[in-house]
Amino acid sequence: MIYPLLWMVASSFKPNALIFRDPSLIPSELDLTNYTAGWTALTHPFTHYLMNSFVIVAGAVLGNLVSCSMAAYAFARLNFRGRKLWFAVMLMSIMLPIHVVIVPQYILFSQLDWINTYLPLVVPKLLATDAFFIFLMVQFFRGIPRDLTEAAHIDGAGHGRIFLQIMLPLSTPALATTAIFTFIWTWNDFFSQLIFLTDPEMYTVPVALRTFVDSTSDSSWGSLMAMSVVSLVPIFLLFLFGQRYLVRGIATTGLK
Amino acid sequence: MQRTKAARTRTSPAEQGDNRAALVFLAPWFVGLALITVGPITASLYLSFTDYSLLDAPEWTGLDNYIAMANDPRLFTSLRVTFTYVFVSVPLQLAAALGLALFLDRGLRGLPIYRSVFYLPSLLGASVAVAILWRRIFGNAGLINQLLGMIGFENAPGWIAHPDYALGTLIVFNVWTFGSPMVIFLAGLRQIPNDLYEASAIDGAGKLRQFRSVTIPLLTPIIFFNLVLQIIFAFQAFTQAFVVSGGTGGPIDSTLFYTLYLYEEGFANLHMGYASAMAWLLLVIIAALTAVNFFASKYWVFYND
Numbered sequence: 001m002i003y004p005l006l007w008m009v010a011s012s013f014k015p016n017a018l019i020f021r022d023p024s025l026i027p028s029e030l031d032l033t034n035y036t037a038g039w040t041a042l043t044h045p046f047t048h049y050l051m052n053s054f055v056i057v058a059g060a061v062l063g064n065l066v067s068c069s070m071a072a073y074a075f076a077r078l079n080f081r082g083r084k085l086w087f088a089v090m091l092m093s094i095m096l097p098i099h100v101v102i103v104p105q106y107i108l109f110s111q112l113d114w115i116n117t118y119l120p121l122v123v124p125k126l127l128a129t130d131a132f133f134i135f136l137m138v139q140f141f142r143g144i145p146r147d148l149t150e151a152a153h154i155d156g157a158g159h160g161r162i163f164l165q166i167m168l169p170l171s172t173p174a175l176a177t178t179a180i181f182t183f184i185w186t187w188n189d190f191f192s193q194l195i196f197l198t199d200p201e202m203y204t205v206p207v208a209l210r211t212f213v214d215s216t217s218d219s220s221w222g223s224l225m226a227m228s229v230v231s232l233v234p235i236f237l238l239f240l241f242g243q244r245y246l247v248r249g250i251a252t253t254g255l256k
Numbered sequence: 257m258q259r260t261k262a263a264r265t266r267t268s269p270a271e272q273g274d275n276r277a278a279l280v281f282l283a284p285w286f287v288g289l290a291l292i293t294v295g296p297i298t299a300s301l302y303l304s305f306t307d308y309s310l311l312d313a314p315e316w317t318g319l320d321n322y323i324a325m326a327n328d329p330r331l332f333t334s335l336r337v338t339f340t341y342v343f344v345s346v347p348l349q350l351a352a353a354l355g356l357a358l359f360l361d362r363g364l365r366g367l368p369i370y371r372s373v374f375y376l377p378s379l380l381g382a383s384v385a386v387a388i389l390w391r392r393i394f395g396n397a398g399l400i401n402q403l404l405g406m407i408g409f410e411n412a413p414g415w416i417a418h419p420d421y422a423l424g425t426l427i428v429f430n431v432w433t434f435g436s437p438m439v440i441f442l443a444g445l446r447q448i449p450n451d452l453y454e455a456s457a458i459d460g461a462g463k464l465r466q467f468r469s470v471t472i473p474l475l476t477p478i479i480f481f482n483l484v485l486q487i488i489f490a491f492q493a494f495t496q497a498f499v500v501s502g503g504t505g506g507p508i509d510s511t512l513f514y515t516l517y518l519y520e521e522g523f524a525n526l527h528m529g530y531a532s533a534m535a536w537l538l539l540v541i542i543a544a545l546t547a548v549n550f551f552a553s554k555y556w557v558f559y560n561d
Contacts (some may be wrong), residue, residue, distance in 0.1 A: 001373050001376075001377060001432075002373050002376055003375055004377075004388070004389060004393055004398045004399070004432075005376070005377070005380070005386075005392075007393075007399055008389045008392075011392075020379045025361075042434075055401055064456050066284075067284040067285065067286075067288070070281045070282070070284060071282055071284070071285040073281050074277070074278045074281035074282045078274045078277055078278045078281065079270075079271060079274045079279075080271075080275045080279075080419060081271075082279035083278075086282070089289070090285070093289070093293055094298075095488065095542075095546070096293065096297075096539075097488075097491070097492050097535070097539060097542060098492070098494065099515055099518055099534075099535045099538055100296075100297060100535040100536065100538070100539050101292070101296035101297060101300060101526050102294060102296075102301055102535070103296075103299075103300055103522055103531055103535065104297075104300050104303065104532075105292065106297070106298035106523075107299070107528070108291075108295075108311065110310075124288060124292045126284060126288075127284050127287050127288025127291070127292055128284050128285040128288050128291045129288045129289075129293065130465070131285075133475075134285070143509065158266055158277075159277040159280075159281070163281070163459075165329060173304050184339065185382075186381075188380075188382040188383040188384075188495075190382075190383075190384050190495040190498070190499075191494050191495065191515075191519075195499075195519075195523055206383065206384040206385075206495075208387060209388065209541035210384055210498075210499060213388055213391075213472060213499065214502065221284070221392065224388060225388075225389075225392070228384075228385035228388050228389060229286070229349060229385070230384065231383065231384070231385045232380055232385050232386075235381075235383070236376075236465065239372070239376065239379055241494055
């Protein structure tokens with residue numbers, strides 16, 4: 001299963017001539033030239049693209065945590081007018097293919113002069129457009145005993161305090177799952193970053209890698225492999241440390 | 257009568273408080289729904305009836321885009337490619353996921369390392385890096401051909417460069433990322449009560465009989481869930497085809513996924529009206545298939561309640 005991934009890591013340490021002749025997983029010598037060459041092969045050093053990706057990911061994670069948990073609190077705990085209807089609307093929006101809205105979104109963002117900025121990739125998250133996470137948190141919030149919030153209510157706490165001081169602290173697994181998945185999906189997201197970022201200065205890791213593919217001759221496949229490996233390291237680390245939450249989050253909700 | 261009705265519709269102070277609080281808590285979502293979702297959906301429907309290049313104002317052309325679509329051979333190619341991809345890779349992927357889940361549930365319970373090994377490709381699979389890897393594995397001098405060479409098969413084709421095999425490699429790619437449905441299957445298997453197996457064993461049911469009469473029926477809601485989701489995801493596949501084919505959908509359009517063609521029309525050729533019409537066809541196809549799925553589920557999905 002992970003042989004292809006291991007082969008990629010192994011290849012990234014091999015001199016170019018060996019990659020295509022030697023399928024073994026243990027490189028005969030540890031050659032770092034692919035990494036040093038790949039790091040500076042594009043217009044900007046690879047650190048630049050990593051930083052761009054991290055900025056977008058940080059904005060997206062923060063946005064999703066704040067806006068989706070707020071909406072989820074309303075759906076899980078407030079008895080407001082039209083709740084069932086809006087809940088159904090929220091569920092339907094999960095199923096909507098991005099392709100249906102991407103053209104008008106592009107037009108909207110270009111009229112706001114937001115193309116080649118990170119705003120089209122971050123602002124929608126602040127507006128809870130990843131409804132999937134609202135649903136995930138609603139399911140979680142519903143499991144928190146009502147006695148707790150009702151007791152606080154009798155003691156005079158308003159919804160703001162109940163949300164901040166009771167619900168959120170008790171919801172770390174759901175918040176962690178949201179953060180981890182937002183991180184991974186945003187880090188991997190290629191389609192919208194390809195569309196909204198056209199200036200090499202603003203490129204994120206996936207878009208930069210893709211230009212690398214197009215400009216790469218066979219002789220620098222090693223560098224491309226090395227940078228591909230670099231691009232996977234953050235996800236791999238997150239997976240390693242967040243596994244516990246991930247499996248629980250997936251088991252209860254079934255997401256990709 | 258009149259009085260009770262009035263009493264029922266009058267809102268209590270607590271409900272009024274909830275209404276006001278809900279407005280605050282849902283404010284970001286409402287704004288997002290209006291500006292980022294519903295507005296663009298409406299605009300997309302309008303644009304699908306126009307000729308729009310982004311540079312000039314949209315020009316109303318009625319059904320022209322839809323008529324053009326009906327006469328566009330590349331559109332039909334992209335539909336054929338996408339349907340083949342979805343209907344071949346999703347069943348294979350789910351079969352692999354279910355098989356491995358059964359195996360892990362019985363044999364290797366409590367060994368998270370195995371779960372990780374199977375799950376990792378799914379997490380990384382959507383990335384450009386792994387698509388690049390795929391291009392390298394199935395390329396002319398790639399890993400697959402090296403391995404074939406070692407066991408004596410020389411002159412194997414360059415899989416991704418050959419129109420007969422390129423789509424196949426992308427199908428293999430999708431099957432390889434079966435980790436997410438597998439984890440969901442695992443969760444489902446854990447929920448099947450053990451006494452059902454014990455009872456059926458007392459009645460003399462063998463392993464195969466148990467699988468057919470206990471496991472599968474109780475797992476049908478999970479199978480259905482995975483089926484619906486994976487079909488929806490597969491229709492929207494983009495990165496793999498874009499990277500593996502170098503953005504062209506080649507060789508000779510054999511990997512021209514529907515989304516790839518939509519991207520090309522909208523963002524490379526600036527046929528925003530045409531791309532919008534294509535997006536609406538995609539929405540109709542996905543909605544119709546999901547509806548068919550739900551309708552058919554009455555006949556095979558067994559709910560234990």
